[in-house]
Amino acid sequence: MTRIFREGGERVFDPKYLPKALPHREKQLDILKKVVTEGLDGSHYSIPVLYGESGTGKTSTLRKVLTEIKEEREDNIDFRIVNATTHSRTYVAIQHIAKKIVPIPERGLGIDEIITKLYDRLDIEELKYIVAIDDGDELIRRDRGKILEILTRIEEGYERRLIYPVLVLRKMEILSALPPHITSKVGGPRIEFPPYDKKQFKDILKERIELGFNDDVVTQNAIEAATYAAEKIFLGNARELLNIVFKAGKKAEYEDDLTVTSEHIRNAIYEIYSKTMKPDIVSDRKKEKIVYRVLWTLTKLIHDQPDIYWLTEDILKAGYDLYTRNFMEKISFEEYIETIEEISAGRSRIITYDEGQLVFLSYPAKRLYEDLTRILFLRG
Ligand SMILES: Nc1ncnc2c1ncn2[C@@H]1O[C@H](COP(=O)(O)OP(=O)(O)OP(=O)(O)O)[C@@H](O)[C@H]1O
Ligand SMILES: [Mg+2]
Structure with missing residues (x-):
């Protein structure tokens, strides 16, 4: 403990933890669930696309929807989410997809043979198989969407649809580069995952x-x-x-x-x-000393009060007080504030604006305080 x-x-x-709730993804979840459910119910199915930048909840939403569908429905359903970054070749991905349903030897079988084995098994077991190609950008770009063609070729020889593909992409642009006969298969809703x-x-x-x-x-x-x-x-x-x-x-x-x-x-x-982005605090070299001094006063205040985040009026005043007591060269309170504003305008994000108020954000105050003490007082 x-x-x-x-x-x-x-x-x-x-x-791997799937949270109970996915706040702000209710809409995406509903749309995806509706499309897949309708497809499973026998309506027309056209591949939906989930898209958005990294960490916007695409895989989690997918996992939640597919788990719910499998649990809630009476019909025989299975699903697989293929990470197309680890399975980045069409053959490897197809093998991975098939393996969950039917034993496939590691080598020796061509894609067509694997697919036939898979289809036959799905057909015999009356199994509906939802297959999500997750993080598909690279795979789709490389095989020009062939994997989608392979997964949908299915309807042609069988009585019913056996596989229900879902596509997950970082960027939508990749789709417009595909041959038209493939793009037309990906006609389901485009579900956006904004940051x-x-x-x-x-x-x-x-x-x-x-x-x-x-x-x-x-x-x-x-x-x-x-x-x-x-x-x-x-x-x-x-x-x-x-x-x-x-x-x-x-x-x-x-x-x-x-x-x-x-x-x-x-x-x-x-x-x-x-650590990797060396903070460029000082843009104007002539101002280096004053910038370091101002930051020193602020970090001196914060370094032993580790929960300070908002740089309130009181803190700024106390910082300025420290400045006048510690340094011979005087500046006005306005200059002191101006210097802080300049730091906030830079890329360092050490000081920045949050909700209209100055905050101390991207750098440990204690570390900066110690570094600046060394630079300002112990050097030469
Ligand atoms: N709305 C949310 N509520 C709770 N946790 C979330 C939410 N969205 C994302 N997460 C969490 O953030 C992490 C990343 O989410 P997820 O893997 O779903 O993103 P992604 O869009 O698939 O990213 P990538 O494109 O990098 O694969 C996971 O741990 C997930 O649990
Ligand atoms: Mg993901």
Whole structure:
């Protein structure tokens, strides 16, 4: 038992964990379920496409819908979600698809023979097989959609439809590059998965925080920082959100802290992002000293109050106070604020605007404070 994670709580951060709820994906879930259900009921079926950037919930929505359909329906249904990045060749993907239903020797059979074995088995068992080609961009680009043709050729020789393909792509553009006879098969709804924003991320985090962490362990400011970083730095990717919150939790646990703070979140962001993206804080070399000094005063304030996220008026004033006490060269409060604004305009995201207010986001305050102390006071 730890003070940070609930017993067994870490599992909700495992990529394989399928959350009970998928907030802000209700519409996508309904559309997909309706299309597949109608197809299974014997109506016309045309392949639907789920598309959107990484971490927008495509695979999770797919898993949820297919699991529900299989559980809820009386007819004989099975499904397979093929990760087309790991199974990136048509032959390998087809083999993987067939293997779940019928034994296939590792080598020796051609695609046509495998497919015939699969169709025959599906036909005999009156099995309806939903096959999702997940992350299909590369595979589809490479085989020009041949896999879809193979999976739909089926209806031609049999009484009924045996396979119900679903296509998942990062980018829709790939479809327009396919031969028309294939594009015409992919005539189902295009279901968009837009990137999440901060507010949506708060809803998404709820289940993981409730099930993963002990009560009141994750501070509100940690949530603010994580959800904003996921929107602004990680471009709406839910996987990155969960990753930084998990990493922050591990760090808090390792350090024997009682809570997960915004500084733990900054540490996680640093590990994943800032470390590799050397922050370019100073654009104007002449201003280097003043920028470093201003950041030093702020990080001095924050480094032993690790849950500070919002740079409120009070903090800015206290920072300015520190500035006048520590440095001989005086600047006005306006210049002090201007310097902070300039930092926020850069790419570093050390200081940025969230909900119209300045915040300290992408860099651990303690680390920056120590680095700047070295640069400003101990160098030469
Ligand atoms: N609406 C949501 N609610 C809760 N968790 C979510 C939601 N959307 C995504 N997630 C979580 O974010 C992670 C990434 O989601 P998922 O794998 O479904 O994204 P994806 O769109 O398939 O990404 P990729 O294109 O990289 O495969 C998973 O751990 C998933 O549980
Ligand atoms: Mg996916």
